[in-house]
């Protein structure tokens with residue numbers, strides 16, 4: 001009497017398992033794709049948010065900051081900066097750079113006008129509402 005797996009049984013487990021997990025993967029991809037519009041509040045992407053995102057990209061904010069965890073670790077996470085600081089602070093902050101405060105890392109002056117500052121705030125406000133499954137775990141990021 002043979003004991004353990006026959007080579008045919010091993011092959012069936014291999015092919016069956018492969019097919020099963022490929023299908024499971026496809027279902028999970030489909031499920032994720034379906035949920036993206038709701039989780040990202042796609043309906044709230046106004047023209048101002050789009051303009052703000054364009055500023056974010058062209059001024060290379062991500063070269064120093066992270067946004068929802070993506071980016072560089074030179075400067076604070078900004079995915080939560082809107083609820084943490086508010087729009088007025090963000091605009092005042094942008095205008096006040098560089099602070100020249102000794103011992104602190106400096107941020108450049110971007111010379112954004114009032115419309116651009118409003119757009120940037122709209123973008124950061126929208127970003128803060130993306131459903132990230134409660135990440136970061138606390139408001140300080």
Ligand code: HEC
Nearest residue numbers: 059060061063064075076081090093104105106107108110
């Ligand atoms: C050269 C690096 C650099 C770039 C590029 C940069 N920042 Fe900053 N930013 C910093 C640093 C450093 C700080 C923290 C300074 C401090 O705490 O004194 C900061 C802080 C901030 C804060 C305050 C964060 C808080 O938690 O209070 C905001 C808002 C901000 N940056 C927005 C932006 C935006 C928007 C852009 C792009 C237009 C940008 N930054 C580009 C370096 C940068």
